[in-house]
Amino acid sequence: xxxxxKTEINPTEEQKIKIHKTIGTxxxxxxxxxxHNKERYDAGERFMSGKSFxxxxxxxxLPGHPEYFWISEVSSKSVKNAIENACTAFSRxxxxxxxxxxxxxKGRSDVKMYFxxxxxxxCLCERHxxxxxxLGWVRLKEKGYIPxxxxxxxxxxxxxxxxxxxxxxxxxxxxxxxxxxxxxxxGIGIDLGLKDFAVVSNGTVYRNxxxxxxxxxxxxxxxxxxxxxxxxxxxxxxxxxxxRANICKQKLKVQKLHHRIENIRTDHINKVISEIVKTxxxxxxxxxxxxxxxMKNRHLSKAVASQKFYEFRTKLKTKCAxxxxxxxxxxxxxxxxxxxxxxxxxxxxxKLSDRIYRCTCGxxxxxxxxxxxxxxxxxxxxxx
Numbered sequence: 001x002x003x004x005x006k007t008e009i010n011p012t013e014e015q016k017i018k019i020h021k022t023i024g025t026x027x028x029x030x031x032x033x034x035x036h037n038k039e040r041y042d043a044g045e046r047f048m049s050g051k052s053f054x055x056x057x058x059x060x061x062l063p064g065h066p067e068y069f070w071i072s073e074v075s076s077k078s079v080k081n082a083i084e085n086a087c088t089a090f091s092r093x094x095x096x097x098x099x100x101x102x103x104x105x106k107g108r109s110d111v112k113m114y115f116x117x118x119x120x121x122x123c124l125c126e127r128h129x130x131x132x133x134x135l136g137w138v139r140l141k142e143k144g145y146i147p148x149x150x151x152x153x154x155x156x157x158x159x160x161x162x163x164x165x166x167x168x169x170x171x172x173x174x175x176x177x178x179x180x181x182x183x184x185x186x187g188i189g190i191d192l193g194l195k196d197f198a199v200v201s202n203g204t205v206y207r208n209x210x211x212x213x214x215x216x217x218x219x220x221x222x223x224x225x226x227x228x229x230x231x232x233x234x235x236x237x238x239x240x241x242x243x244r245a246n247i248c249k250q251k252l253k254v255q256k257l258h259h260r261i262e263n264i265r266t267d268h269i270n271k272v273i274s275e276i277v278k279t280x281x282x283x284x285x286x287x288x289x290x291x292x293x294x295m296k297n298r299h300l301s302k303a304v305a306s307q308k309f310y311e312f313r314t315k316l317k318t319k320c321a322x323x324x325x326x327x328x329x330x331x332x333x334x335x336x337x338x339x340x341x342x343x344x345x346x347x348x349x350x351k352l353s354d355r356i357y358r359c360t361c362g363x364x365x366x367x368x369x370x371x372x373x374x375x376x377x378x379x380x381x382x383x384x
Contacts, residue, residue: 001177026082050087081114112159123155164255187283189376199368
């Protein structure tokens, strides 16, 4: 069983230079692949796949352009992975799964330094450090989190990334699959929302972390930091060139605040999923939410994005597969909020402002809890 582990590292100055150089080269190759296929399309030529582009780049383009020698100085595995990512982006566009691929911009795009285990001496891990190809031994800030190689664990591949001035390594480790004991309880349904993050059919309510004083205080600091950054850009347009260093400092402060808020939200999601899975339900039923449609509402788009529903579903699916729990996904048109859990009557005139569900049969219950119970007992679903 392959499991991913991500933790922060503390590289030396020489290692930071290599990381920056590799990430910059991968970003250039990604953009070059997009530009080259655009040129071929305008010229009426066929689309070039990732493997064909890699062969053309190494055998034809680089030998004729010696000024691009710096491309061959970084890890070839990272360069090939950047080409594969660009090819995947084109493939998703051709299959109408995403929009047309866009160029990656420095400082804004998430580009990573990919590495893979080629020989037994690569990708070794100890309690306090990890060995990465082309970088050597790099110190870990969180000791003992990644399983050590001396215990028989093997790192298949990984990636080094940087965000808000901090460096991270994610390793794909081959670990034994946990044995399911089979002592499952009854199934549960989960209704996701904006008022509360999640309402479970057993009565458990998980709060919306974005309404806490901690997040609101950080968002207030973020608004002030962004205003300062905007003013510095306005001064730069007026000709004050001495502001460039201050712009970089202020930009880093904004990035750190964004990163801290994101980490708090992600930590909340991880704790909610862990607490739900530990109850060992026989199945978990969720609703297939139309997130893209909800994001089009300008009054709710920020609140929907901050809830991170897609990340919750992805991590819940992984956790359920790890513990042998069946994850059921109900169609988005299933009227979970309108159905009475007691008499199965559908209330067609239910409004969004009606937080208490009242049925003619006398059933009175919280709207979200009624929806969670209907999801738990839904008979039409798909297994994720």
